[in-house]
Amino acid sequence: MEVILEDIGRRFNRDWVFRHLNYRFTTGRRYAILGPNGSGKSTLLQIIASSLTPSSGQIRYVSGEQHIDPERVYQYIALAAPYMELIEEFTLTEQVRFHFTHKKYLHGFDEQRVTDLLGLRHAENKQIRYFSSGMKQRVKLALACCAEAPILLLDEPATNLDHDGVDWYLHLVDKTSADRMLLVCSNQEREYGFCEYTIGIPAYKA
Numbered sequence: 365m366e367v368i369l370e371d372i373g374r375r376f377n378r379d380w381v382f383r384h385l386n387y388r389f390t391t392g393r394r395y396a397i398l399g400p401n402g403s404g405k406s407t408l409l410q411i412i413a414s415s416l417t418p419s420s421g422q423i424r425y426v427s428g429e430q431h432i433d434p435e436r437v438y439q440y441i442a443l444a445a446p447y448m449e450l451i452e453e454f455t456l457t458e459q460v461r462f463h464f465t466h467k468k469y470l471h472g473f474d475e476q477r478v479t480d481l482l483g484l485r486h487a488e489n490k491q492i493r494y495f496s497s498g499m500k501q502r503v504k505l506a507l508a509c510c511a512e513a514p515i516l517l518l519d520e521p522a523t524n525l526d527h528d529g530v531d532w533y534l535h536l537v538d539k540t541s542a543d544r545m546l547l548v549c550s551n552q553e554r555e556y557g558f559c560e561y562t563i564g565i566p567a568y569k570a
């Protein structure tokens with residue numbers, strides 16, 4: 365699968381966040397989207413996820429010979445981001461079950477394995493609203509990484525994670541990112557050090 369950005373730009377009102385961005389993302393590769401706060405990383409990720417449209421240029425999604433309609437791209441994407449909410453009223457078990465009624469499990473995973481991987485067995489029946497911020501971040505990452513989707517998008521994945529949490533995240537990525545297209549938005553080397561390709565957003569400042 366390929367995601368092809370053709371001269372894309374995005375502005376909010378009169379202010380261009382970035383412009384003239386050409387890039388080709390390919391399955392099996394890991395990319396870091398880099399830049400300081402406010403540079404446009406999340407904006408670019410949302411354009412790639414097709415939840416935001418570019419103000420100029422176009423984005424194409426190609427799977428083999430097939431062109432994918434941007435409105436159906438969500439079926440190919442798993443996303444973890446700070447602006448995504450978990451369902452606070454659910455227990456952990458209910459949240460996992462609910463998520464995987466909409467998404468398939470990645471090959472080799474099931475409810476049990478996701479819960480084990482989370483290391484939150486003791487909190488299975490606890491409502492998400494009582495989880496710490498680090499526990500919630502682990503849940504978001506596990507739901508995204510353990511879902512069957514060729515494109516995995518992680519926006520600031522180490523947010524709220526302590527030292528052990530970052531090691532846990534790196535292990536999770538190692539176990540789940542093979543043969544997928546992985547994009548990590550970050551400004552911290554520890555969360556994207558494994559990426560083979562980097563895109564610096566400030567280079568596309570208008």
Ligand SMILES: Nc1ncnc2c1ncn2[C@@H]1O[C@H](COP(=O)(O)OP(=O)(O)OP(=O)(O)O)[C@@H](O)[C@H]1O
Binds near residue numbers: 381406551
């Ligand atoms: N809906 C919106 N309306 C107006 N401006 C917006 C909107 N969304 C984002 N912006 C602006 O676009 C710019 C890029 O924001 P974005 O969130 O993409 O940056 P970022 O690199 O992800 O930042 P951070 O590292 O802080 O998460 C910022 O100046 C932001 O204020």
